[in-house]
Amino acid sequence: MNHLRAINKKARRIEQHVVKTASEGDIVALQQGGPAPKPHVPMGCSLVFYPGWEVDSAGGTAGLCQPVERDLFDCYVTCFWPAHVPDHLNNSPDWTSKCATGTKDWRNIDIVFP
Amino acid sequence: MTTYTLTEGHKFRGALNDFLYLVPSGGIFAIDPLSSAILDELNCGPLSREQLIGGVSQKTSRLPLEVAECVEELCQVRAIRDAAVTFIDKPEPFPEHFPLQTLVMNVTNQCNLSCQYCYEFGEDKIATPEGKKKFMDVATAKASVDYLFAQSEGRKSVHITFFGGETLMNFPLLRHVVEYSNEQAARKNIKIDFSLTTNATLLTPHIIDFLAENRVGVTVSIDGPKEMNDSFRVFSNGRGSYDIMEPKVRELLARHHTRPIAARVTMTSGAMDVFKIYRHLKNDLGFHEVGFAPVTTSPDRLYSINEPGMHSVFAQFGELAQEYMQFALRGELHGFSNVSDTLAELHQGVNKSHPCGAGLGLLGVGPSGDIAPCHRFVDSDEHVLGNVTTGIDKKKQTAFLDRGNIGAKYACHTCWARPLCAGGCHHEAFVRYGDTGHPNLHYCDWIRGWTNTCLEIYGVLAEKNPSFLDYFAERKAS
Numbered sequence: 115m116n117h118l119r120a121i122n123k124k125a126r127r128i129e130q131h132v133v134k135t136a137s138e139g140d141i142v143a144l145q146q147g148g149p150a151p152k153p154h155v156p157m158g159c160s161l162v163f164y165p166g167w168e169v170d171s172a173g174g175t176a177g178l179c180q181p182v183e184r185d186l187f188d189c190y191v192t193c194f195w196p197a198h199v200p201d202h203l204n205n206s207p208d209w210t211s212k213c214a215t216g217t218k219d220w221r222n223i224d225i226v227f228p
Numbered sequence: 229m230t231t232y233t234l235t236e237g238h239k240f241r242g243a244l245n246d247f248l249y250l251v252p253s254g255g256i257f258a259i260d261p262l263s264s265a266i267l268d269e270l271n272c273g274p275l276s277r278e279q280l281i282g283g284v285s286q287k288t289s290r291l292p293l294e295v296a297e298c299v300e301e302l303c304q305v306r307a308i309r310d311a312a313v314t315f316i317d318k319p320e321p322f323p324e325h326f327p328l329q330t331l332v333m334n335v336t337n338q339c340n341l342s343c344q345y346c347y348e349f350g351e352d353k354i355a356t357p358e359g360k361k362k363f364m365d366v367a368t369a370k371a372s373v374d375y376l377f378a379q380s381e382g383r384k385s386v387h388i389t390f391f392g393g394e395t396l397m398n399f400p401l402l403r404h405v406v407e408y409s410n411e412q413a414a415r416k417n418i419k420i421d422f423s424l425t426t427n428a429t430l431l432t433p434h435i436i437d438f439l440a441e442n443r444v445g446v447t448v449s450i451d452g453p454k455e456m457n458d459s460f461r462v463f464s465n466g467r468g469s470y471d472i473m474e475p476k477v478r479e480l481l482a483r484h485h486t487r488p489i490a491a492r493v494t495m496t497s498g499a500m501d502v503f504k505i506y507r508h509l510k511n512d513l514g515f516h517e518v519g520f521a522p523v524t525t526s527p528d529r530l531y532s533i534n535e536p537g538m539h540s541v542f543a544q545f546g547e548l549a550q551e552y553m554q555f556a557l558r559g560e561l562h563g564f565s566n567v568s569d570t571l572a573e574l575h576q577g578v579n580k581s582h583p584c585g586a587g588l589g590l591l592g593v594g595p596s597g598d599i600a601p602c603h604r605f606v607d608s609d610e611h612v613l614g615n616v617t618t619g620i621d622k623k624k625q626t627a628f629l630d631r632g633n634i635g636a637k638y639a640c641h642t643c644w645a646r647p648l649c650a651g652g653c654h655h656e657a658f659v660r661y662g663d664t665g666h667p668n669l670h671y672c673d674w675i676r677g678w679t680n681t682c683l684e685i686y687g688v689l690a691e692k693n694p695s696f697l698d699y700f701a702e703r704k705a706s
Contacts, residue, residue, distance in 0.1 A: 115301050116297065116298075117260045117262055117263045117301050117302075118248075118257045118258070118302070118307075119258040119259075120255070120257055121256040121686075121687075121690045122254075122255065122574060122575050122576070122686075122690075123575060123576050123577050124255040124576065124577020124578075124579070125250075125255035125257050127577075128250075128255045128305050132304040136304075
């Protein structure tokens with residue numbers, strides 16, 4: 115730091131923390147600004163068309179969270195997003211069996227009621 | 229557009245530099261004139277980035293880029309912040325197990341003096357000793373020591389303080405405890421040390437030699453030269469105690485060299501001349517250190533210090549503190565321990581959740597083995613937390629600590645001196661307000677003034693003789 119000089123022990127710890135996080139790029143609140151964002155290429159979600167399928171307990175989509183509503187199928191296949199998708203191993207092994215390509219066959223995916 | 233605002237901080241001057249004391253972290257930074265100008269600019273309220281950088285740049289004739297860099301640094305240490313961002317520093321929950329460090333053993337609740345202001349026997353007493361043991365017995369003392377060792381798991385060193393009543397009225401037990409504790413400590417490979425507080429009237433060469441041999445630290449309660457000491461430190465027949473204690477104190481100081489010997493002054497309406505008291509105790513008698521504390525009392529007692537009195541005491545504290553600084557600049561130790569204690573805490577940058585270790589790392593034990601948050605609460609039915617034989621009541625302990633937590637003291641949340649003060653003594657609060665968790669509002673101005681005085685001294689020393697501060701490098705409680 116060029117303008118501040120740590121004097122007591124606690125200040126030295128703060129200084130070390132600042133230097134460390136500056137080099138690591140710590141998580142900061144969006145409002146805090148921080149370093150300029152680097153280009154970010156999302157996987158799936160906003161680049162390709164994958165409609166949402168699941169319904170909420172009332173049969174609509176109002177109760178679902180945004181990523182599930184919009185990109186459920188992609189979350190389920192390629193993305194890290196922990197979406198609530200039907201269980202593909204035990205209870206609904208065939209729920210996407212009629213959907214070979216999301217953009218064309220999405221209407222064929224079954225609605226699953228838990 | 230980002231809007232900047234000041235966080236909590238206290239700017240002060242020491243030698244030729246401006247400094248910033250950060251709250252609540254407790255960090256102290258020396259700040260350059262540009263940082264200082266930025267903080268001053270924000271003094272009147274939040275400013276947009278443009279206004280702040282533009283304004284400061286114009287006033288200081290520095291490049292906006294340079295000002296921006298400085299703003300960034302101040303943000304990083306949280307001296308200023310983006311007004312849209314609020315830092316919520318949630319108090320950390322108590323650790324499940326907090327090992328005990330210090331046990332204060334009230335080996336007796338009896339005393340051969342009748343000091344009028346005594347918090348154990350005086351008008352504001354909270355102890356309820358009726359029907360309880362007056363002297364601690366060997367079994368209880370051993371159980372207390374065992375309790376300390378059992379509860380201090382993980383500590384490399386523990387501490388026992390002997391207290392009373394008049395501690396030396398139960399010297400045989402004290403000697404027993406020292407021997408037994410040393411044995412136990414050696415067996416467990418833990419370091420142990422001892423200290424005691426006494427009125428010195430019962431000291432004998434034999435006792436002094438024992439204390440010296442066992443490196444028992446001694447604090448003598450004494451309020452200054454004869455006329456001041458004898459205002460309230462009297463025997464039950466009203467006779468002053470000075471003439472009895474003075475030769476014994478001299479003997480103590482002449483024979484006991486293994487630990488520093490301290491004087492502890494209770495400031496009352498009868499003992500307010502700080503310089504006279506200090507000179508007498510330090511120079512005439514030869515104590516290594518002298519610590520002062522105003523008497524704990526309801527405001528209307530004969531011995532309490534009134535408002536103008538406190539102003540005078542504070543002014544004298546300031547002057548004596550300046551003398552301390554002159555000594556420190558020459559690398560010499562001055563005996564005004566109030567300054568040393570505060571400097572030590574500033575040097576570490578403490579940020580306290582509680583004013584002291586009472587109920588947490590420190591406990592008091594009464595003659596009956598009852599556990600209290602500290603020695604000041606011993607023998608009080610209302611504050612008993614358990615017994616050394618049956619252990620501590622966790623619920624009561626947690627309740628006490630929750631009350632005393634700075635998070636619960638809302639009046640303190642806007643005070644810049646709270647990292648050190650944390651609301652002040654639990655016992656003082658109980659005597660004044662009937663609640664151990666009440667902030668000691670009657671001392672606020674005093675505490676802020678004193679903290680500022682010591683910050684300024686700290687700043688000067690940090691600039692002119694930083695090696696002196698190495699003296700405070702080790703934390704007291706390790």
